[in-house]
Amino acid sequence: MQATDEEIRLRKGLDENIVREISKIKNEPEWMLDFRLKAYKYFKDRPMPAWGPDLSGIDFNSLSYFVRETSKKTSRWEDLPENIRQIYDKLGIPEAEKKFLGGTEAMFESEVVYNRVKKELEDLGIIFCDTDTAVQKYPEIVKQYIGKVVSPNDNKFAALNSAVWSGGSFVFVPKGVKVPMPLQAYFRINTSEMGQFERTLIIAEEGADVEYIEGCSAVMYSKASLHAAVVEVIAKKNAHVKYTTLQNWSNNVYNLVTKRSFADENAYVEWVDANIGSKVNMKYPSVYLRGENARARILSIALANSGQIQDAGSKVVHMAPNTFSTITSKSIALNGGKANYRGLVRIMKGAEGSKSTVKCSTLLLDEKSTGDTYPYTENNEKNAVTTHEAFVGKINEDQLFYLMSRGLNEEEAINTIVLGFINEMVEDLPMEYALEFNRLIKINMEGAVA
Amino acid sequence: MTTENDYRIKALEKARAAAFEQDLLFKYYSEGESQLPIEKEEKKEIKYLRDEVQNEIVIDDYSVKIPKDSNIVPISDVFSTEGKEVIETESSDKIEALTNAFFDCGVLIKTEKSSEMNLDISVQKTDKFNKSIIIVSEGSKLRLLKRLSANPSEMKRYYENFDIYIKRDASLDLKMISQINENVLMNSNINIYNEGDVSITNIMSGGKLARSRVNVFLSKGSKLTIKDASFHSGQEIEDKYINVVHRDSNSESRIDLYSILNKNSKGIIKGMVRIKPNSSGSKTELNEKAVIIGDARVNLIPALEVGTNDVIASHSDSSETIDKDKLFYLESKGLNEREAKLMILTGFVDKAISDEEVKEDAVKMIDSILA
Numbered sequence: 166m167q168a169t170d171e172e173i174r175l176r177k178g179l180d181e182n183i184v185r186e187i188s189k190i191k192n193e194p195e196w197m198l199d200f201r202l203k204a205y206k207y208f209k210d211r212p213m214p215a216w217g218p219d220l221s222g223i224d225f226n227s228l229s230y231f232v233r234e235t236s237k238k239t240s241r242w243e244d245l246p247e248n249i250r251q252i253y254d255k256l257g258i259p260e261a262e263k264k265f266l267g268g269t270e271a272m273f274e275s276e277v278v279y280n281r282v283k284k285e286l287e288d289l290g291i292i293f294c295d296t297d298t299a300v301q302k303y304p305e306i307v308k309q310y311i312g313k314v315v316s317p318n319d320n321k322f323a324a325l326n327s328a329v330w331s332g333g334s335f336v337f338v339p340k341g342v343k344v345p346m347p348l349q350a351y352f353r354i355n356t357s358e359m360g361q362f363e364r365t366l367i368i369a370e371e372g373a374d375v376e377y378i379e380g381c382s383a384v385m386y387s388k389a390s391l392h393a394a395v396v397e398v399i400a401k402k403n404a405h406v407k408y409t410t411l412q413n414w415s416n417n418v419y420n421l422v423t424k425r426s427f428a429d430e431n432a433y434v435e436w437v438d439a440n441i442g443s444k445v446n447m448k449y450p451s452v453y454l455r456g457e458n459a460r461a462r463i464l465s466i467a468l469a470n471s472g473q474i475q476d477a478g479s480k481v482v483h484m485a486p487n488t489f490s491t492i493t494s495k496s497i498a499l500n501g502g503k504a505n506y507r508g509l510v511r512i513m514k515g516a517e518g519s520k521s522t523v524k525c526s527t528l529l530l531d532e533k534s535t536g537d538t539y540p541y542t543e544n545n546e547k548n549a550v551t552t553h554e555a556f557v558g559k560i561n562e563d564q565l566f567y568l569m570s571r572g573l574n575e576e577e578a579i580n581t582i583v584l585g586f587i588n589e590m591v592e593d594l595p596m597e598y599a600l601e602f603n604r605l606i607k608i609n610m611e612g613a614v615a
Numbered sequence: 616m617t618t619e620n621d622y623r624i625k626a627l628e629k630a631r632a633a634a635f636e637q638d639l640l641f642k643y644y645s646e647g648e649s650q651l652p653i654e655k656e657e658k659k660e661i662k663y664l665r666d667e668v669q670n671e672i673v674i675d676d677y678s679v680k681i682p683k684d685s686n687i688v689p690i691s692d693v694f695s696t697e698g699k700e701v702i703e704t705e706s707s708d709k710i711e712a713l714t715n716a717f718f719d720c721g722v723l724i725k726t727e728k729s730s731e732m733n734l735d736i737s738v739q740k741t742d743k744f745n746k747s748i749i750i751v752s753e754g755s756k757l758r759l760l761k762r763l764s765a766n767p768s769e770m771k772r773y774y775e776n777f778d779i780y781i782k783r784d785a786s787l788d789l790k791m792i793s794q795i796n797e798n799v800l801m802n803s804n805i806n807i808y809n810e811g812d813v814s815i816t817n818i819m820s821g822g823k824l825a826r827s828r829v830n831v832f833l834s835k836g837s838k839l840t841i842k843d844a845s846f847h848s849g850q851e852i853e854d855k856y857i858n859v860v861h862r863d864s865n866s867e868s869r870i871d872l873y874s875i876l877n878k879n880s881k882g883i884i885k886g887m888v889r890i891k892p893n894s895s896g897s898k899t900e901l902n903e904k905a906v907i908i909g910d911a912r913v914n915l916i917p918a919l920e921v922g923t924n925d926v927i928a929s930h931s932d933s934s935e936t937i938d939k940d941k942l943f944y945l946e947s948k949g950l951n952e953r954e955a956k957l958m959i960l961t962g963f964v965d966k967a968i969s970d971e972e973v974k975e976d977a978v979k980m981i982d983s984i985l986a
Contacts, residue, residue, distance in 0.1 A: 529924030
C-alpha cells in the first residue's frame with residue numbers, strides 16, 4: 166500500500182504490530198521488515214542508559230511512531246509558539262521558508278531548485294534521495310550497508326530507530342566522483358516529511374568526496390518530544406566525507422542521536438556538529454579509523470540555555486597504523502543551562518604511529534550555569550600518542566574590559582567574545598549558514614548580561 | 616554515641632550492600648571485582664574480629680618514631696579517645712567499608728593546637744586490615760613520611776584506610792613511599808577545613824592489583840597539592856581514582872598524576888574534580904600523564920564537574936612512549952639503553968619526585984621496572 170496522499174497517524178505506543186504496520190504502509194521488502202522486527206526485540210530487551218542526563222521524562226507509550234500528514238498541511242502558522250515565530254523574524258528568514266521550517270507548509274519555491282540540483286547530481290551517478298525511496302529503488306545497496314556501522318543492537322535508541330525509522334537521507338557517491346556542491350537535507354526535505362526517527366546512510370566509494378549539511382539555523386518546531394535518529398557514514402579508501410549538522414530543535418525535544426562513521430585506508434571523515442536546541446541533547450559523533458592513514462576531525466559546538474542539557478562530545482577508535490584524529494569541542498552555558506563534553510579516544514593494539522588530539526573549552530556565562538567534562542582515553546599501543554586538554558571558566562574579564570573601553574556596551578562585548586570563541590565553527594559553514602548561525606547565537610545570548 | 620560494635624556492623628552492612636564500583640562514570644573502568652575474594656570477606660562475622668582486636672596491641676605493626684608530647688595511640692583505642700569524634704565518616708566505597716568493619720591495625724595521630732610535628736612511619740607487617748586516623752589540629756603543622764613495604768603472605772592482599780582531618784589554618788605535608796607486591800587496596804578520605812593546606816607526594820611501585828581511592832573535601836580558602844607517580848611492570852594492574860570536591864569558595868587544587876607502565880601492565884587513572892555551586896573564586900588543575908613501554912596499556916580519565924562560573928578549571932591528559940630521538944641522543948653520548956631510558960623516565964616524572972625525601976626511592980623504582 167503506497168499511501169502518499171493520505172494522512173496516516175498510527176495509534177500511540179509501540180508494539181510489534183506497529184512495527185509491522187509501518188513496514189506495510191511503506192510497502193517494504195521482507196528483509197527490511199525482518200530488520201525492523203529484530204531491532205524492536207533489541208529495543209525491548211535493552212535497558213535505558215543509566216549514565217548521562219536524566220531521561221525519565223521519556224514516555225515511550227505516549228509517542229506516535231509514524232505520522233504522515235497530507236501535502237496540504239492542516240496545522241496553521243498561527244499555531245506555532247510565539248517565541249519561535251519571533252526568532253524566525255529576527256533571523257530574517259523569508260515568509261515561505263519560515264512556514265516550512267515551522268512544519269506548517271511545504272516550501273514550493275525550493276522545489277524548482279531541488280529538481281535542478283537533482284538532475285546535475287544524477288548525471289554524475291550520485292544518488293541523493295530519502296532513505297524510504299532508496300529501500301524501494303536501490304534495495305541491494307541499502308541492504309548491504311544499513312545497520313553495518315550502527316548495529317540495531319548498539320544502544321536502546323539506535324534499536325528504536327532501527328525498528329521504526331522513517332525518512333532521512335540516502336547518499337551514494339560512486340568511485341572517484343567529487344560532489345560539486347554541499348548536499349543539503351534542506352533541498353530534499355520538502356519532498357518527504359522529516360521524521361522524528363530518520364535514518365541517514367552515506368556511502369562514499371573509493372576516492373569519492375562529499376559534503377553533507379543537515380538541519381537549519383531556525384528552530385525546528387516539533388510536537389513530538391523524542392528525536393532519535395541514526396546516521397551511518399562509510400568513507401572508503403581515499404574518500405572524504407564532511408557531515409555538518411546544525412541542531413536547533415525546539416526546547417521540548419529529547420534529541421538522542423547515534424552518528425557513526427567508518428574511515429577506510431587514507432579516508433578522511435569530518436563531523437561538524439552544532440547543538441543549540443532541544444531540551445536534552447545526547448550526541449557523540451564517532452569515527453572508526455579502520456584503514457591505515459585514515460583521518461578524523463570532529464568539531465562539536467554546544468550552546469545550553471535555560472532548562473537545556475547539552476551532553477555532546479565525540480568518539481574516535483584508532484584501529485589501524487598511522488591514523489590521526491583531532492577533536493575540538495566548544496561549549497557555552499548560560500541562564501542555568503548545562504553544557505557537558507563526553508568523549509572517548511581508543512587506540513587499539515597495532516595502531517602504531519597514531520596520534521590523537523582533543524581540545525575542549527567551556528564558557529560559563531553566569532554562576533547558575535554548569536559544565537562537566539568527561540574525557541576517556543584508552544591507549545593500548547605504545548607507539549601512539551594521545552593528548553587531551555580542557556578548560557572551563559567564565560569570560561575573561563580583561564577581554565571584556567578592553568572591548569568596553571572601546572565603546573561597546575556589555576552585551577555587545579560579550580557577544581563579540583562568544584562569537585570569537587566559536588569562530589572555528591562559523592568558518593566551517595557555507596556563507597548563508599554562517600550568517601544565520603551568527604545571528605542565532607546572538608539571539609540566544611539575549612538577556613545573558615542580566 | 617556510636618559504639619565500636621555498632622560502627623563495625625554498620626560498616627559491614629554497607630560493604631555487603633554496596634556495588635563494587637559505585638560511580639557509573641567508571642563502571643567500565645574498574646579493576647578488582649573478579650580478582651578479589653570479596654564475597655568470602657563479606658561473609659566474615661564481626662564478633663570474631665572484635666575478639667581479635669581486643670587481644671592485640673596493634674601498634675606493634677607500625678614502627679613509629681614518636682616525638683615528645685605527641686598524641687599517638689593504637690587505632691584500637693579510637694573509640695575511647697578523641698578519635699570517636701571523627702570515626703563516623705560515611706564510607707563511600709565497598710572496600711573502604713569492608714576495612715572499616717574489620718580493621719585490626721593502625722594508629723591514631725593527633726597534633727596539639729599550634730604545634731609542629733615531624734613523624735616517620737614505616738609499615739611492614741601487613742596481613743591486616745589497617746585503619747589510621749590523622750587529626751592535624753588548628754594552626755598546627757604536621758610533616759609525615761610513611762613508608763609501606765607490603766608483602767602480604769597469607770591473605771595475599773593488604774587493606775588500608777586513611778582518614779585525615781586538617782583543621783582550620785593547619786597544614787599537612789604528607790609523603791608516602793609504597794613498594795608492594797600482591798594486592799593492595801587503599802582508601803583515603805581527606806577533609807581540609809577553612810584555610811587548611813595539604814601537600815601530598817605519593818610514589819608507588821608494584822602491586823598485583825593496586826587499587827586506590829582518594830577523596831578530598833576542600834573548605835573555604837583551603838589548598839591541596841597532589842604529586843603522584845606510580846611505576847608498574849609485568850602483569851600488574853593499577854586502578855587509581857582521585858576525587859576532589861571543592862565545597863566552598865576560594866579553594867585551590869592542583870593534581871599531577873604520572874604513570875610509567877612497562878611490559879604487560881595496565882593503568883587506569885581516574886581523576887575527578889567537582890566544583891560545587893557555592894565555590895566561586897576556586898581554581899583547579901588536574902593533569903594525568905603516562906608513558907607506556909612494551910605491551911602496557913593505559914586508560915586516562917580526567918573529569919571535571921563545574922557548578923559555577925567564577926572559577927578557573929582545567930585538566931589535561933597525555934599518553935606516549937619513550938621518544939626514540941632522545942634515546943638515540945643519550946646512547947650516542949655513551950649511556951647504555953637502560954641508563955638512557957632511566958634518565959628519560961626520571962625526567963618525565965621530575966615534577967612529581969622533586970622532593971629529596973622521595974627522589975632516591977623513585978629512581979630505584981623506575982630502574983626496577985625497567986629490568
